[in-house]
Amino acid sequence: MKSYRKELVFHTPTRRQFINITPQVNEALRESGIREGLCLVNAMHITASVYINDDERGLLGDYERWLEQLAPHEPLDQYRHNDTGEDNADAHLKRQVMGREVMVAVTDGHLDFGPWEQIFYGEFDGRRRKRALVKIIGE
Numbered sequence: 001m002k003s004y005r006k007e008l009v010f011h012t013p014t015r016r017q018f019i020n021i022t023p024q025v026n027e028a029l030r031e032s033g034i035r036e037g038l039c040l041v042n043a044m045h046i047t048a049s050v051y052i053n054d055d056e057r058g059l060l061g062d063y064e065r066w067l068e069q070l071a072p073h074e075p076l077d078q079y080r081h082n083d084t085g086e087d088n089a090d091a092h093l094k095r096q097v098m099g100r101e102v103m104v105a106v107t108d109g110h111l112d113f114g115p116w117e118q119i120f121y122g123e124f125d126g127r128r129r130k131r132a133l134v135k136i137i138g139e
Contacts, residue, residue, distance in 0.1 A: 001037075001137060001138065001139055002032070002033070002034055002037075002137070002138065002139060003135070003136070003137050004028065004031065004032030004033075004034060004134075004135070004136040004137075005133070005134070005135050005136075006028040006031065006133075006134045007044070007131045007132070007133055007134075008021060008024050008025075008028075008121070008131065008132045008133075008134060009129060009130070009131055010121060010123065010126075010129070010130045010131070010132070011126075011127075011128065011129050011130070012123045012126030012127065012130070013126070013127065014126055014127070015073075015091075015123075015124070015125060015126050015127060016064065016067075016094075016122075016123060016124050016126065017122075017123045017126055018060050018063065018064075018120050018121070018122050018123075019120060019121045019122075019123070020055050020118050020119070020120055021041070021050075021119050021120065021121045021132065022055075022111075022118045022119045024134075025039065025041055025104075025111065025119050025134055026111065028134040028136065029106060029109070029110075029111065029136060030109075032136045034106055034109075034136050034137070034138040034139065035106070035108060035109045035138070035139065036106060036107065036108070036138050036139055037105075037106045037136060037137050037138015037139060038103055038104070038105060038106060038136070038137055038138060039103070039104045039105075039106050039111060039134065039135070039136045040101060040102075040103050040133070040134070040135045040136075041101060041102050041104075041119055041132060041133070041134050041135075042100055042101035042102075042132065042133050042135075043095070043100055043101070043121065043122075043130075043132050044130070044131040044132060044133055045125075045130050045131070046092060046095060047088050047091035047092055047094075047095055047123075047124050047125035048091075048095060048121065048122060048123050048124060048125070048130055048132070049094070049095045049098035049099055049100065049120075049121070049122035049124070050099070050100065050101050050102050050119065050120065050121055050122070050132055051098050051099050051102060051119075051120055051122060052102050052104075052113075052117050052118065052119055052120070053117070053118065053120065054116040054117070054118065055116075055118045055120075063098075063122075067094045067097065067098070067124075070093070070094070070097060071089075071090040071093035071094050071097075072090060073087075073090045076089075088124075088125040090124070091124035091125035094122075094124040095122075095124055098122050102119060104119070106136065106138055
């Protein structure tokens with residue numbers, strides 16, 4: 001069995017952003033040479049997420065509004081975490097809802113998706129360098 005590891009690096013100019021990373025994950029799969037196996041993609045920061053869904057502008061806007069209703073950024077003093085001098089408690093909660101990682105089967109050298117499925121990196125406390133890990137195992 002082979003193993004392949006690659007880090008994807010992001011520097012979002014805004015606090016929150018959803019990035020379709022399917023092309024980068026496909027490139028990592030090509031680089032790996034693995035034809036059958038599993039592909040794990042996970043956020044390497046506790047204020048970011050990796051998830052699978054449709055790449056549709058309306059849905060991405062719905063996520064933005066829904067997450068802000070669930071865990072609004074302001075007022076900052078509503079969260080005990082922010083008592084430490086941080087201002088990102090909402091980002092931790094948003095990450096918890098959206099999830100840390102995804103696992104996708106690799107079949108015949110391709111990500112084995114259902115219709116419309118794409119992999120996204122969700123950033124909830126951006127404006128600095130962040131990473132996601134792609135780990136592929138198989139043959």
